[in-house]
Amino acid sequence: MTQTSSATRQDGASPHTSAIGRFLRATEIDTRLLGMIGALALIWIGFHLYGATFKGFGAFLTPRNLWNLSVQTASIGIMATGMVLVIITRHIDLSVGSMLGVCAVVMGVVQVQVLPGLIGFGNPAIWIIAAIIGMAVGTMIGAFHGFIIAYGKVPAFIVTLGGLLVWRGVAYLITRGETIAPLDETFKLLGGGPYGAIGETGSWIVGLLGCAGVLWLLWNGRKRRRSYEFPLRPLWAEGVLGTIGCVLIIGAVLVVNAYPWPKGIVRQYAKANNIEVPDGGLFISHGFAIPVLILVAVGIAMTVLLNRTRFGRYVLAIGGNPDAAELAGINTRLMTVKIFALMGLLTGLSSVVASARLGSATNSLGTLDELYVIAAAVIGGTSLAGGVGTIYGAILGAFVMQSLQTGMVLIGFDSAMQQIVVGSVLVFAVFIDTIYRRNLK
Amino acid sequence: MSETSMTMTKSAPVDRTGTPLVELRDISIAFGGIKAVDHVSLDLYPGEVVGLLGHNGAGKSTLIKCLSGAYQMDAGEIFINGEKAEIRNPRDARDYNIETIYQTLALADNLDAASNLFLGREITGPGGFVDDARMEAETRKIMGRLNPNFRKFKDPVMALSGGQRQSVAIARAVYFNARILIMDEPTAALGPHETQMVAELIEELKAQGLGIFLIEHDIHNVMRLCDRASVMKNGQLVGTVNVDDVTDEDILGMIILGKRPGE
Ligand SMILES: Nc1ncnc2c1ncn2[C@@H]1O[C@H](COP(=O)(O)OP(=O)(O)O)[C@@H](O)[C@H]1O
Numbered sequence A: 001m002t003q004t005s006s007a008t009r010q011d012g013a014s015p016h017t018s019a020i021g022r023f024l025r026a027t028e029i030d031t032r033l034l035g036m037i038g039a040l041a042l043i044w045i046g047f048h049l050y051g052a053t054f055k056g057f058g059a060f061l062t063p064r065n066l067w068n069l070s071v072q073t074a075s076i077g078i079m080a081t082g083m084v085l086v087i088i089t090r091h092i093d094l095s096v097g098s099m100l101g102v103c104a105v106v107m108g109v110v111q112v113q114v115l116p117g118l119i120g121f122g123n124p125a126i127w128i129i130a131a132i133i134g135m136a137v138g139t140m141i142g143a144f145h146g147f148i149i150a151y152g153k154v155p156a157f158i159v160t161l162g163g164l165l166v167w168r169g170v171a172y173l174i175t176r177g178e179t180i181a182p183l184d185e186t187f188k189l190l191g192g193g194p195y196g197a198i199g200e201t202g203s204w205i206v207g208l209l210g211c212a213g214v215l216w217l218l219w220n221g222r223k224r225r226r227s228y229e230f231p232l233r234p235l236w237a238e239g240v241l242g243t244i245g246c247v248l249i250i251g252a253v254l255v256v257n258a259y260p261w262p263k264g265i266v267r268q269y270a271k272a273n274n275i276e277v278p279d280g281g282l283f284i285s286h287g288f289a290i291p292v293l294i295l296v297a298v299g300i301a302m303t304v305l306l307n308r309t310r311f312g313r314y315v316l317a318i319g320g321n322p323d324a325a326e327l328a329g330i331n332t333r334l335m336t337v338k339i340f341a342l343m344g345l346l347t348g349l350s351s352v353v354a355s356a357r358l359g360s361a362t363n364s365l366g367t368l369d370e371l372y373v374i375a376a377a378v379i380g381g382t383s384l385a386g387g388v389g390t391i392y393g394a395i396l397g398a399f400v401m402q403s404l405q406t407g408m409v410l411i412g413f414d415s416a417m418q419q420i421v422v423g424s425v426l427v428f429a430v431f432i433d434t435i436y437r438r439n440l441k
Numbered sequence B: 001m002s003e004t005s006m007t008m009t010k011s012a013p014v015d016r017t018g019t020p021l022v023e024l025r026d027i028s029i030a031f032g033g034i035k036a037v038d039h040v041s042l043d044l045y046p047g048e049v050v051g052l053l054g055h056n057g058a059g060k061s062t063l064i065k066c067l068s069g070a071y072q073m074d075a076g077e078i079f080i081n082g083e084k085a086e087i088r089n090p091r092d093a094r095d096y097n098i099e100t101i102y103q104t105l106a107l108a109d110n111l112d113a114a115s116n117l118f119l120g121r122e123i124t125g126p127g128g129f130v131d132d133a134r135m136e137a138e139t140r141k142i143m144g145r146l147n148p149n150f151r152k153f154k155d156p157v158m159a160l161s162g163g164q165r166q167s168v169a170i171a172r173a174v175y176f177n178a179r180i181l182i183m184d185e186p187t188a189a190l191g192p193h194e195t196q197m198v199a200e201l202i203e204e205l206k207a208q209g210l211g212i213f214l215i216e217h218d219i220h221n222v223m224r225l226c227d228r229a230s231v232m233k234n235g236q237l238v239g240t241v242n243v244d245d246v247t248d249e250d251i252l253g254m255i256i257l258g259k260r261p262g263e
């Protein structure tokens, strides 16, 4: 019987495997993940060195830039997690940027023009009502797309290409091209900024909880494997994984805590709270930004959804073989509606983050986001042929896209040049991916 | 085929006095202008294996897909245990304990054996989360019985050989306690050793009282495994014969000429 080389490799008793190969097998770290982390490191170090060499200052690897990078990634990253499911099931959603625009202007109108008249200006419930309405609008638009795709049998490419135009037009009609501002103060915290971050102590608490979570996952996984007498990872490999996880989390905490509030904000804050500012100035850390925490929460929830629920299993099965899924009794059409509705929900959430960050809502918000979102998912290893994709990959992919963007701004590339680079990187990444998969076969 | 497969190891004759397990009455289905299945009636009793034969394109797969819920017939009726059954989709068929091994196997290539085995019927633990460890353990258990050489529990089924994929498909049908089993060319992709394994399994399931529709091209396997054989040609039923009453040549004649022996 013929067997693929990947399978034979995993069977493993080859005496010639290198130390790296043994390490990867024992820890079960995916080579693809390593490749992406390598690419990200290369981009970061490359831009930093370029800046240091030609501009006299490497601005990339600074707490300030990395913190901003994390905030800028949040909006694309949230949508990319949904795009993974869409692409796994062999569909595409070209309308997310326009949907984001509609959700933003709806939330803007609701919190600036409607709610203050109903429940009073500055009412503490305004932000949550507006956010829920925005997400509901996104969910309904997505479900509507999914319905036409699944029951009307119009290809997703066409439905969402139409949606790309329709919803941008609707966003314009709602605002007549005017900017809606200022948004509710609490709402704006969801977009980050000095006040929209959880500070030094909060970040340590989140970081330590994260470390505890990593260790619990490893311990629990091991316990389950043992209870079924499945092969266990060697203890040292568990140790390495736990250490890597915790070091990365603590590292992130140290970075976000090393970025202080700007002087002006500190002065304002000190005045409002009657704090004496010492001569050397007051060092108040940003800590993790709220949108970043939202992205992390979405990432965890979506990972659980994809890997630990029936819904996720059906998503993967439909992507692998739609006929088999149907024959196994899965209602594939209803699944399509749900998947696009989820994409809409996440777009609504992303719209909250994006408009809150801007502090206003405009009908052009989210323009070209669909390209970045699809690129993030694809660079993160989601296969356009369907059936394959990971949430963490898409979030890393979003970081890669945003790092390129930010890096090019820092070294002074104009927007024409940025477009050329981003477009080329997308094609190149898919090319590399194709080769990688061919070699697996 | 080895010599041993020719020897008759048949159990006692099937009792056909009671209600049939399955009765297909006057089933028709057309695609465009093509009458893929044209007024076909068949029945199947508990503990019986009915072979379904005919050239490629005769309509065998299409007929059994009406029973498995993959296709909706244009006309005709299905009775299960004497009661009229409405089978509109694969979920309905499962509710009647009908399990199907499709000619194309119908596996999700990107998922592992356990995920395929339990597809659509996942075991869930506390919180409604799928219990992969438990499903893998169950898969190891049933594979230990069906195909003890099976090792690749972690790989996507894409990485498996034809025989291994077949055993996943069979395990899926057997695990859920089917009463009616449909096997569409289960040995087509298999070597002699694996074919023997499937043959033994069919005999075991038959002894447990399942009714089995077996679509099979190899006439020796039909003679050995089936109690009755139904032959189709151009969507129509040529006839159903008791395998013990006819020779290989009689059946081949039905397939080729489209006539019952002696007609
Ligand atoms: N989904 C379909 N659409 C159109 N024609 C079909 C479809 N399924 C089967 N057919 C046609 O029905 C006839 C019977 O096919 P099939 O049942 O697969 O034959 P068998 O299994 O006996 O080889 C063939 O002519 C085939 O082309």
Ligand SMILES: [Mg+2]
Residues within 6 Å of the ligand: B060, B061, B062, B103, B184
């Ligand atoms: Mg067939």
